[in-house]
Amino acid sequence: METCNAQRSWALVLALTGAMALLAAIPTSAAAQGAPSCVGAPGVGDPDYPNYGNGGYDVRSYGLKVDYKPATDQLKGKAKIRAKATQRLCTFNFDLVGLSVDKVKVNGKKSDFSRSGQELTIEPNRSLKKGKSFKVAVRYRGIPSEFTIPGTDIRTGFMATPEGATVAGQPEVAAGWFPVNDHPIDKASYAFDVTVPNAYEVAANGFLVGTKRNKGGTTTWSWRASEPMASYLATIDIGQWDVTETTHAGFPSYDAIASQITGGLRQEIDDSMSRQGEIITMLEGSFGPYPFSTVGGIVPNQEDFRFALETQTRPVYTKRFWLTSQGQPRDADWVVVHEYAHQWFGDDVALARWHDIWLNEGPATYAEWLWEEHLGNATPQEIFLATYDSIPADDPFWDVVIGDPGVDFLFHDAVYVRGAMTLQALRNEIGDADFFAILQTWTSSHSGGHGTTLEFMALAEQISGQQLDALFNTWLFTAGKPVLPEAEAATTRAAAPGASWADEIQERLSLGRY
Secondary structure, three states, X not given: OOOOXXXXXXXXXXXXXXXXXXXXXXXXXXXXXXXXXXXXXXXXXXXXXXXXXXXXXXXXXXXXXXXXXXXXXXXXXXXXXXXXXXXXXXXEEEEXXXXXXXXXXXXXXXXXXXXXXXXXXXXXXXXXXOOOEEEEEEXXXXXXXXXXXXXXXXXXXXXXEOOEEXXXXXXXXXXXXXXXXXXXXXXXXXXXXXEEEOOOEEEEOOEEEXXXXXXXXXXXXXXXXXXXXXXXXXXXXXXXXXXXXXXXXXXXXXXXXXXXOOHHHHHHHHHHHHOHXXXXXXXXXXXXXXXXXXXXXXXXXXXXXXXXXXXXXXXXXXXXXXXXXXXXXXXXXHHHHHHHHHHHEOOOEEEOOHHHOHHHHHHHHHHHHHHHHHHOOXXXXXXXXXXXXXXXXXXXXXXXXXXXXXXXXXXXXXXXXXXXXXXXXXXXXXXXXXXXXXXXXXXXXXXXXXXXXXXXXXXXXXXXXXXXHHHHHHHHOOOOOOOOOHHHHHHHHOOOOOHHHHHHHHHHHHOOEO
């Protein structure tokens, strides 16, 4: 990052040139890497995940027919994918991990294909013209893949459970159960038709449009998610659910809680889900209108499921968040707040590059602080100071450069907490009016698309009229504990709630990732 320049900020220059120049730097074809111009690139060039995503096309929709047998963890699938060529294509790739492919058709014609690692390379009978739409059908089968959250041992992906299956994870999950352009840069709509034994039910993104009883003791559950979605946010969760259909903040809601969850734990979960309307309304006051057309949540009974994920329109939560470290039921409205905040920051406005992950987790964690203020417990500044004071300068927490954390630290505590602290530092610097104008302008101007750290910085300077390189450089791109302006600290430190808030934050993080 460049140093301050009183006359012209490089971030403001970026605001004038726009996001397209940055996104254009991500290779969209193998030609950018020296290969023939008709070969689609096997990755989008993400610095952290260079082999994920694929170049040469833009997916418009996925139609996924999935037949899953929980008893054997066997999946049979047929994916119908509609896409548009962004270059002439004689070959192109999808990401697919582990599963076997039986047949591929492009525009109704049987096509050759090959496998190498996670890449499914397809060679259509005729090259696809730039700008033309095309259809791909893939038949595949096998045991879906699992992954782990980077830097942790936390299990993710398509996870078989005694009750069925939980499907959630980031940054890797989608390629483990269907062929996909597996990077947030390529959003698409989804149709899920999931066939399971009659004893099981399916909850997913979007709207349940019907169920069909089949011969042989199975039922097909049909879900439709028409609003464009990044691939890692797609979920189909299989189990025995207690379903509540109602409305929250005027939006139709579908909650699916595992029937096996009962007693005090179930009561705490139900209480949190009953506050979804209040949570959405509070977040709309800070972030702008809720960006989708439905809401709800999914809570499996899976014992080793250790995180929550902002699966679009219907987050998936581990039940662990509603339990103390001693196993006693506890309030956890904050995790619902966090995942709903992601509907704006991460889902509607998606990442263009994984190393900008603080733009997802920082605002979502800051939303928890806004919720505590809404409840009258503490202000964001009080929580900021309590957290700052409780973490010693030599703690490894401060070593993580959250603006570019690297794969192993993508989901480090600092990305969440220092990300939220960055926003409070910005708020302290520019004032409330400009701060919330930045958040709402960001979500409205990037709605349905993508954003980067540099674009966010440029917007902050544009709205505030201030040169903010030093602030962002300190909080996002410099290891070490920042030095607070003494005047800023003195105004509220005396009234701060003390280390208890920092302890609470650590307790939340210890329960899993979210």
